[in-house]
Amino acid sequence: MNNIQLNINKECAKFQSLSTDYMDDALSAREVIDVEKHLNSCSMCASLFHQSRELTELLHAAPRLDTSKDFMNSLHGRLDNLDPQATSRRSTLSVLQDWLADFNITFNQLRAPAAGMGFAVVLLTILFFAQSNIRPGVKHNSQRPSSETMHSIVSSAANNPFADPAAENLEGRLAQSSGALSANEDDDPSI
Amino acid sequence: MFALGITMHADMALVQRAQANDRAAFNEIVLRYKSKVYNFINRMVHSQPDAEDLTQETFVRAYLSIRSFQSRASLNTWLFRIATNLCIDYSRKRKKIQIQITSLSVESDDDEGGSEREIPDQSFDPQRLMLNKELGKQLDMALRALPEKLRTIVLLYDIEGLPYDEIATITGCPLGTVKSRLFNARAALRAKLVPYLTQ
Numbered sequence: 598m599n600n601i602q603l604n605i606n607k608e609c610a611k612f613q614s615l616s617t618d619y620m621d622d623a624l625s626a627r628e629v630i631d632v633e634k635h636l637n638s639c640s641m642c643a644s645l646f647h648q649s650r651e652l653t654e655l656l657h658a659a660p661r662l663d664t665s666k667d668f669m670n671s672l673h674g675r676l677d678n679l680d681p682q683a684t685s686r687r688s689t690l691s692v693l694q695d696w697l698a699d700f701n702i703t704f705n706q707l708r709a710p711a712a713g714m715g716f717a718v719v720l721l722t723i724l725f726f727a728q729s730n731i732r733p734g735v736k737h738n739s740q741r742p743s744s745e746t747m748h749s750i751v752s753s754a755a756n757n758p759f760a761d762p763a764a765e766n767l768e769g770r771l772a773q774s775s776g777a778l779s780a781n782e783d784d785d786p787s788i
Numbered sequence: 789m790f791a792l793g794i795t796m797h798a799d800m801a802l803v804q805r806a807q808a809n810d811r812a813a814f815n816e817i818v819l820r821y822k823s824k825v826y827n828f829i830n831r832m833v834h835s836q837p838d839a840e841d842l843t844q845e846t847f848v849r850a851y852l853s854i855r856s857f858q859s860r861a862s863l864n865t866w867l868f869r870i871a872t873n874l875c876i877d878y879s880r881k882r883k884k885i886q887i888q889i890t891s892l893s894v895e896s897d898d899d900e901g902g903s904e905r906e907i908p909d910q911s912f913d914p915q916r917l918m919l920n921k922e923l924g925k926q927l928d929m930a931l932r933a934l935p936e937k938l939r940t941i942v943l944l945y946d947i948e949g950l951p952y953d954e955i956a957t958i959t960g961c962p963l964g965t966v967k968s969r970l971f972n973a974r975a976a977l978r979a980k981l982v983p984y985l986t987q
Binding site for chain 2: 656676
């Protein structure tokens with residue numbers, strides 16, 4: 598008998614924990630079956646449930662009150678008399694919060710175009726450095742040699758890396774001057 | 789649900805205009821919510837003049853802090869949170885100065901020339917309303933006798949029809965606590981109104 602009473606109490610406690618959700622149609626199908634099964638078997642819980650339902654219907658139907666006719670005029674009078682600085686004076690924290698909120702809004706709005714611009718900048722930077730690496734040692738001045746001159750210099754250097762037109766001119770001058778000196782030495786009978 | 793979405797969208801449009809110092813938009817917000825807020829506050833503080841003053845204070849505070857409203861919660865939730873906090877502050881002050889206004893509030897309910905107007909519920913049978921007038925009065929008294937925390941929950945849920953998650957946001961309580969308090973509040977009301985209930 599005690600076990601039966603204990604089970605009934607446990608069932609009643611379980612029902613009471615579910616009764617609010619049952620009234621709000623917030624239970625699963627399985628829970629609804631369990632609740633309705635208990636309601637059919639327990640007159641006490643059934644009575645409490647019907648009282649609760651009648652109570653909630655009364656609360657839902659409670660008369661609704663409204664403000665007086667002068668409410669809006671009085672409210673706007675209070676708003677008009679607000680200290681102008683009060684509407685703009687805010688604590689440092691609220692100013693910071695507003696700034697962060699505005700920043701988030703702006704960031705979200707400009708996120709896509711900003712990302713596109715960033716990508717374009719990165720791409721241009723890569724292209725710029727890539728082009729610089731193709732022509733090493735090229736001096737960037739306003740007076741660049743012509744393409745034919747560049748081509749001849751490159752081709753001569755490629756054929757004979759030791760060939761130096763300026764050096765060849767110098768050798769020629771040296772040969773001419775040494776030949777002149779030898780002629781002068783041969784003419785001197787004393788040597 | 790669709791209508792709720794439309795309402796929230798319209799509210800957000802009004803909020804954005806009010807944040808841009810559009811007074812007409814804020815006026816529209818007040819017209820939409822003043823009855824609900826006043827109805828709630830009046831049942832919390834049991835004093836018509838104080839309820840109207842607190843309702844105005846709710847919207848003054850909303851006006852001053854509208855720029856910090858970030859649409860994380862609905863406008864309804866935000867306004868009720870302000871109103872709930874004002875009611876809590878009001879009851880603390882009242883306890884401090886120990887003003888006995890319960891009897892005065894009961895007498896003022898019988899006044900025929902009161903400043904407040906009842907909005908008739910068009911969906912309810914007037915004859916049934918008359919028959920339940922005494923029951924309604926007893927219900928009002930039973931609500932006033934509830935502890936403040938329980939009364940807040942039952943007013944927000946059963947009278948204002950707010951969902952559990954909004955009530956949890958308004959009161960700063962977990963969802964389980966909201967449900968538990970609602971259960972206890974209904975049990976307390978039921979215990980006081982047993983002689984008047986049919987079952």
